Amino acid sequence: MAERRPSARDAIALVADRFAELPCAMRDYAPDGPLGWQGYGASRARAAERTGEAESVVCGTAEVEGGRAVLIAFEFGFLGGSLGERTGDRLEAAYTYAREHRLPVVPLIATGGSRMQEGMRALTQLQRVARQSVLTREAGLPQIAVLRDPTTGGGWATLGAGADVVLALEGAQVGFAGSRVRPADADPAAYTAEAQLAAGAADAVVPAEGLRPLLGRWLRLLTAPAAAPAGEPAPPPLPLGRTEPPASGWDAVLRARAPGRPRAGHYLDAYFTERVAIRGDRCGGTDDGMLCGFGAHEGRTVAYAAQTGTATRPAGFRTAARLIRLADRLGIPVLTLVDTPGAANDAEAERQGAGAAIAEVFAAVAGARTPLTTLVIGEGGSGGALALAAPGNTWATPDSYFSVIAPELAAAILKRPVTRVAATADQLLIRPQDLERLGVARVRAGEQPFPGTG
DSSP, rough: OOOOOOHHHHHHHHSSSSSEOOOOOOOOOOOOTTTOOOHHHHHHHHHHHHHHHSSSSEEEEETTTEEEEEEEEEEEGGGGBOOHHHHHHHHHHHHHHHHHTTOOOOEEEOOOOOOOGGHHHHHHHHHHHHHHHHHHHHTTOOEEEEEEEEEEEEHHHITTSSSSEEEEEETEEEEEEETSSOOTTTOOGGGGGHHHHHHTTTTTEEEHHHHHHHHHHHHHHHHHOOSSOOOOOOOOOOOOOOOOOSSSSSHHHHHOOOSSHHHHHHHHHHHSSSSEEEEEOOSSSTTOOOEEEEETTTTTTEEEEOOOOOOBBBBHHHHHHHHHHHEEEEEEEOOEEEEEBBOOSHHHHHTTTTTHHHHHHHHHHHEEEEEEEEEEEEEEEHHHTTTTOTOEEEEOOOEEEESSHHHHHHHHTTOOOGHHHHHHHHHHOOOOHHHHHSSEEEEEEOBOOOTTTT
């Protein structure tokens, strides 16, 4: 016997401590719907009897790990969790309630797409849902989607992929094309939660038993009220015993490139008591050299985008831009950690739109209304580093340098021999104390305990 697919109420029970269903006045149908599709009314009646639900979504308010939210749970047993006009009525009412009561929206999705028995009247519900999502985004409220099995069609392309944060259950079928409409030779592995994570379309894949605590953490961090208007986050503390400035430009380069110096993970672990990560650029790419997410620091939420010492890929820049734009909408301050020899400059990076991706970050930083703070913790290589730097609020550690170009490349452009690279580094004035004198950055000084650096 096939295993029973979890219902909408099962999904609610998986994450919610308390749940109260929202009332919704739904439109009257002719017996067989707006198209007069023969037998449609009987199909709806059987679905209602089988599932105990009046439509394919159940909407209500809930507490999740102490945080309140509006939940939208799809009932796949009701005509494949498909979207029709009555579904649209319920979704619009849920989003409207969320805005009126300043609550985040959490769709728990399991759908096969739009309801064919209602034709284009069903398909146009996707426009209706998109409008509600946009209004909720403009209201500064987060949307966190949970992808159940299956999440396909318009439900994935609106409620799922259009959310601010996308969490997926392990093994869930996820893709725009459902199993019955894909090309015959399509690789089924491409239509999974795990594949969407690898492609940068989901932020995390989680087992069912881990969903409630993870969702609770996300809600807590994205909705925690600030005790005061968001100010510039303080830069992280320095590791113990690393406050002396580099003696020369080349010394600064060597210290920034030293394998044993603290990296982004050390700073983030020391700065935040808890954090959650976003992953991917929503354009098919990921970059493990860019860490982005939200964390708790001294009782408030701070967003972070941190380079890890590698050449940043276009997907990394797009992920950082996505993070900064989301934090700006939610009024959350941003901390960026700069540590890169520069933007990736190989042929594949160019094909992936490196210039446009870097421009996205420059624009996100320039347009942000929320406070930004930057700490240069290692290499600051040219525009690929500057894109993440907060104008007027950039700090530099004694283990860092910031340069218009790497000293080796500057020497090569000037046709200088290798023996002149160190002198060129001095000429570029790239040490933290040089940057402070130039008005580009401030030196981060002062010894503080710093775990994990030996």
